[in-house]
Amino acid sequence: MEWFAAGNYDAARFVLQRGIAALYLIAFVAVLRQFVPLLGSYGLLPVPDFLERAGSRAGPTLFRWRYSDRMVVATAWAGIAGSFALVVGLPQQGPPWVPLVTFALLYLLYLSVVNVGQVFYGFGWESLLLEAGFLAAFLGSNDVAPPLLVLLAFRWLLFRVEFGAGMIKMRGDRAWRDLTALYYHHETQPMPGPLSWFFHHLPRPFHRAEVAANHAVQLVVPFALFLPQPIASIAAGLMILTQLWLVASGNFAWLNWLTIVLAFSAVGDDQLVALVPALGPVLDDGSQATGDLWWVILVGVMAAVTVVLAVRPALNLMSANQAMNASYNRWHLGGAYGAFGSITRRREEVVVEGTSDPDGRTGWQEYVFRGKPGPVDRWLRQVAPYHLRLDWGMWFLALGSGAQHRWFTVLLRRLLEADPRTLRLLALDPFEGRRPCWVRARVFRYRYSTWHEWRASGHWWVRTVSGDLAAPLTLTATGE
Template identity: 55%
Template sequence: MEWMSADGYLLARELFQRGVGAVYAIAFVTVVQQWRPLLGADGLTPVPAFVARVPWRRSPSLFHWRYDDRFAAVLAWVGLGLSLAVVAGVPQRAGTPATVVVFALLFLLYLSFVNVGQVWYAFGWESILLEAGFLAMLLGGHDSPVPWPALLLVRWLLFRVEFGAGLIKWRGDRCWRELTCLDYHHETQPLPSVFSWWFHHLPAPLHKVEVAANHVTQLLLPFLLFLPQPFAGIAGVAVLATQGWLVVSGNFAWLNLVTMVLATAALPDAWLGGTGGPLGGLTPAATTDGVPAWFAVVVLLAFVVQVVLSRHPVRNLLSRAQRMNASYNPLHLVGTYGAFGSITRTRFELVVEGTLDLDPGEHSDWRTYEFRAKPTDPRRRPPQVAPYHLRLDWLLWFAAMTASPTRQHAWFAGLLERLLSGDPVVRRLLRTDPFDGRAPTAVRVRRERFRFTTPAERQATGAWWHTEAAGEVTGIVRR
């Protein structure tokens, strides 16, 4: 069907599909490395207990059929292998049927993890990745031109990600409208990056420029995505630039990376050097005169379904009570997105300590558990971990905002219990174990206020953070 062909987007399709494959690979690596201590049969929030109380229709997953840690590991490794095959372009070169099958399997596998992942997988970028993977399936392989309805759906997803994030900010914290949010955000974001200290100390006028540019990119330019070139391409380039800035200034897992991948769908091949340019070797010209009939039917059906489902995010965007991240169906398709509608002005951290003293008390030898990226040691520079997602470190940021994390977050109480028992699986989530595998006799949790040091303090002390005690959280908890 020639009328469905979008001319001049073969390279854009290739970059988008391989980019989605790369993000899937990162996501499955996090499953391989973190699933068992967080969600395994003996994890902090075990999957078997979850599937026993939540029916399949609410959380469709292969794990409703069967769950054990070995089965979960096999599915994760299969997902990683398929992801890397997409990055290498193997199913795309094999043709549209193979491309559809591989992306469908990736969607099914990752959906199975997300739908039983509970609080650890309750992030907007999980649904964005699932949507992007589903749409990548509808773009076809090298034996088919790019179907324009599928390309339009990718841009519609990018519009919802960007415009939703812009609206939630404008409607939310007044500092976004006053252009002052970045006076705080580089310091108080969940996991500051290796460059966040310098971004925090940029002049206040430049912070205002950052916020204003964000508003333009997220509230105005997304509408250009639905216009002919060069307007759609201009919007795509703006998204790539602003998301690249966020990659450097913070650790937001793969949120920025997957958004940049979506933006490639707005770039025409001519801007990428054309199929005869340096990137042209990624994909040959389509070998058919039009989209295969069977595939055209699949794409059109998916397009109609997505249009119908879009009524939910559209209503949300128009509502004054806009929700930040929400899925309206258990398949996580056509959801609504947004981030950081409100900004914290003060950073609190939970400092977890343990001791080997047989009679633990205030004067015992308390040693601090170091997490992989969460600030603890004031002299340790924040690391760069994105696009990898450290799920425990992220949730510890949320837990530090609450007055009683052990009561309000069941997983946090479970974490303390596992530290007391010396659980070797949970200890893998830590950066360092101060007791070299031995189980402490007691643990305690303190709350501290963290702020970036000033340039003068940094020069004098070598520390990246200044800390102040902000009270006890648990007292002494014995084994």
């Protein structure tokens, strides 16, 4: 059954299994650190309230039968343990069913989290990680060769990510079509990184060339993933280089890193050895075995399911009304992906402040978030692939999404209470754990400073007040 075993892709399997597991590890660390203050029993959007409202519409989740904050913490630790085992390669040393069960456990645990995560888990890369973890379960162990059908399923997933993103850009915003999108993107993206200011100030002709290159990589190159080697490896290499450029220019959680990992599904061992000859002796030891009949049948069933699930996202790619980041089932498999179908031209930020003045007239001090822009002299950090969920929520809040206001009102109350778990989500509590008398939220217009302004002041941003989002509130004036 030479058609079943892809003996020339041991490096691809190595990167896929360990890379996906590493990103699951990061995702479960985020659950451990952020889930309870955001979604716990006393969180901003409590899961028990959500499950009472949503019922079966919430989708498959362990928490349907019972929810507790301790259970979430246990889920996170179980996910961390399973992910770490896969990263160091322990399950891969056994028969194929061992990594299969381990990845299946990670998938089901994280699915349980995503399906109750509400707006804080409403990102396309949550479904992408789930789908990648599901496919990784069928990559086998060191006892068998990587199944070709699984590698093709990974390439189809990568195709949807890249081609879907390219098509949504062309259909969604004129700035992508006239090559001006990057005049604005680095300044207005959700979570700028430490180099985003410098990217923004690159010459405009270079920005236009960036957009043109992006279109080529997302709209043309993905088709080469299904061509013979070395063409498929070259296509994957171009995607990896593009994603590394995006990693350097911003913070998009694990979206770019996961796309890089997926691209290795098209990288053959021979092509990798040609690039890095030192890997030759290591890759020569890969297994060529097909595996037992049960394994072949199981992989075949997975491939058949993938084909059935491919229909709706394929139709979506061809639709003039293409959906971006759409899940067509509650298992988050066979979804549609894409990003930045439209580009924001102006950046507005919600700045939360508090004061200890009983009259609320003076002494206002700013709460500083871990990743989003705040004080104008603060150089932003590289936080990706870690996901700062509250900070991303604040970006959507500044865009005027009404669905966000319910949790934001609760956030203000938690700040007035000086709730320790909520304060740990922030980079700086100006009151050092004490309760403020008042809090408020103002909207500021942000823009990057020019080179001249930066040299003169050391400020990365220039900001002006646009208006109020929440007038000054006291603890007695807030409600949940």
